[in-house]
Amino acid sequence: MSLTVQITSPHHVEVIDQPAPELRPGQVRVRTSFSGISAGTELTAYRGSNPYLNRSWDPDQRLFVDDTTGVGYPLAGLGYSEVGQVVEVAPDVADDPNLPPVGAQVWGIWGHRSEAVLPAEKLRGCMVPAGLAPIAATFARVGAVALNAVLAADVHLGETVAVFGQGVLGLLTTRLVRLNGGTVVAVDAVPGRLEKALEYGADIVLDARDGTVATQIRKFTDGRGADVAIEISGSYPALHEAIRSVAVNGRVVASGFYQGDGMGLRLGDEFHHNRVGLICSQIGGVPPAVAGRWDQIRLNQTFLRLATDQQIDPAGLITHVIPVREAAAAYDMLDRSPHEALQVVLTF
Template sequence: MAALRLDFSAPKEVTFAELEEQPLGEGEVRLSTLYSGISAGTQLTAYRGINPFVRKKFEAETRLFLDRTEEAPSLYPVRGCWGYEEVGVVSELGPNVSGIKEGDVVYGTWGHKGMHVVTDSFARDHLLPEGLDPVAGIYSQMGAIALNAILDADIHIGETVVVFGQGVPGQLVAQLARLNGADVVAVDLDDYRLGFSERLGAAHTINSRGVDAAAQVKALTGGRGADVAIEISGAAGALHEAIRSVAYNGRVVTAGFYQGGAKDLYLGEEFHHNRIQLIGSQISGINLGLTNRWDRLRMERTVMQLALSGKLKLAELVTHRIAFEQAAEAYRMLDANTEPSLQVVLQF
C-alpha cells in the first residue's frame, strides 16, 4: 500500500494524497512514520480557517503580513496539515549512508504523512535516545517551543511562575518551570487538564472560569504577585489576566498563538501602571543573550534527555491514539471538543 499524506483541502475538509516513492540518493535515508501528533493550537487554526495565513501572506523580506493577491490567492490546500510532531523508523538506506542503520528511530518535523526522506546527517542529529518510548519523539518541536518560553522567562530558583493554559504546551512549560526551581501555579478553564497539572507537579491549580485568577495568584503570593507569568493558551483574555497576576515590574512571556483581535486586553490598566515587561516568545528565534550557547537542536536534545531521565513526562500526556486513516474524526473531535483530551496522536 502506498504511503499517504494528510491535507486540508479547505477549512474543515480533510483529504488524503498518495505519496510517490522516489529512489534514494547519496546519503539519504527513508523514514516510515510511527506516530504524528496533532497540535490542538496551530493546526486547528488552519483546520478552522482562522489562521492569519488564510487572509494574508507573510513577506519574508519585511516580516510583514500583507493581504493576499491573485498571485497568492489562498492558503489551501495545506499539505501535511502543518504537522510538526513526527517520529519514524529508518526503513531504507541510500548509497553511502554513514552512522545510521535500518531500525533506528528518528524524530523531527515532516507533516502528517506515512514516509519521509532525510539526509543521514539529519538522522544522526535527531536519533531518539535508546530506551525512550518512541511516542515521546513527537514532542521535539512542542518541547522546544516550551523550553524556548522558559529560556525567555529567565526563571530563578524560589520564584513563583504562573502558567496560563494547560494544554500540551502549557503542561510542558509548567513541568520545565518546576525543574528550574519555581513554584508553579497552573491556570486553565478545564478541570480535566488541571488534573494533569496537579499530578505532574504544579504547586497550585486555578480553574479561572468565573473567578478572578489574578486575585487568587496575588493571594497565594502574599499580595505580591507571581514573579513571572507565561501565557501559552493564545487567548487575549488570558494574556490580560497574566499581566494582572504578576508583581510590580514583573515579567510576562507570551508564547500563545493569538487569533483575531484582542478585545479582552486592556493595556491601559495593570500593564501600564505596574510597569510590566512583555516578552514575545516564538520558536523561530531564541533569546539574543543565549544564542551563542543555545540553538534549536540543543533544545530538542535537552527535551529528549529530560524525558529519558524521567524528569519530564511526555508519553504521559498522550490521551488518544487514533489510526491515521481516521484522522478526519480526530480533527472533528478536537474542533468540537466532544470528549476530554490532551495529546491526540495519529498512529501509522
C-alpha cells in the same frame, strides 16, 4: 504509495494517497510510526484562522503583507511531531557515522504522512535516545516550545510562576518550571486539566472561569503578584489576566499563537500602570540572552534527555492513539470537544 493527511478546506480533512517520492543523493527514506497532532497551530489551519492563509509573510521585510499568494488550501502533510524508522539511505551518505543508519528510530518534522524522503543532514542528531519509547519522541518539538518559553521567562529559584493554559504545552511548561525551581500556579478553565497540572508539579491550580485569578495570585504572594507569568494557550483574555497577575515590573512571556484582533486585551490597564514587561517566545529562535549557547537542536535534545531520565513524562499526556485513516475524526474532536483530549497521536 504514501498516505498523507490533507486539510482540503476549513473543517474538512481527508487522507489521500500520494506517489512514494524517489530517493536522491544525500537523502534518506523514513517510514512513519507516530505523528502527533498540534492542537494549537494545526487547528488554526483547520479552522481557517491562520494568518498565512490570508496574507503572505515577506521574509526580507519580516512583515506580513496584504496578498494571498502564499499558503492556501489544500494543505497536505501538516504536522511537526513525527517519529519513524529509517528504511533507506542514499549510497553517498550511507557511510557517514554521524547520520542515522537503516533501522534507526528518528524524530523530526515531515508532516502527517506515512513515508517521507528527507535530506540526511536534517536528521543529524535526531535519533530517538536509547531507553525512550519512540512514541514519547513525538514530543521533541512541543517540548522544545515549552522549554523555550521557560528560558525566556528566566525563572529563578523560589520565584512564583503563573502558567496560563494547561493543555499539552502548558502541562509541559508547568513541569519544566518546577524542575527549574519555580513555584507554579497553573491556570485553566478545564477541571480535568487542572487535575493533571497537579500531577505535573503545580503547587496551586486556579480555575480561570471564576474571574478572580489575578486576585488569588496576589493573595498567594502576599500582595506582590507572580514574578513571571507564561501564557501558552493563545487566548487574548488569558494574556490579559496574565498581565494582571504579575508584580510591578514583572514579566509576562507570550508563547501562544494568537489569532485575529486582540479582543479582551486592555493595555491601558495593569500593563501600563505596573510597567509589565511583555516578552514573545516563538520557536523560530531562542531568547537573545542565551542565543550564543542554545539553539533549536539543543532545546529538542535537552527535552528528550529529561524524558529519557524520567524527569518529565510526555507520553503521560497522550489520551488518544488513532489510526491515520481516522484523522478527520481526530481533528473534529480536538476542535469541538477539546476537554476530551490532550495529545492525539496518529499511527501509520
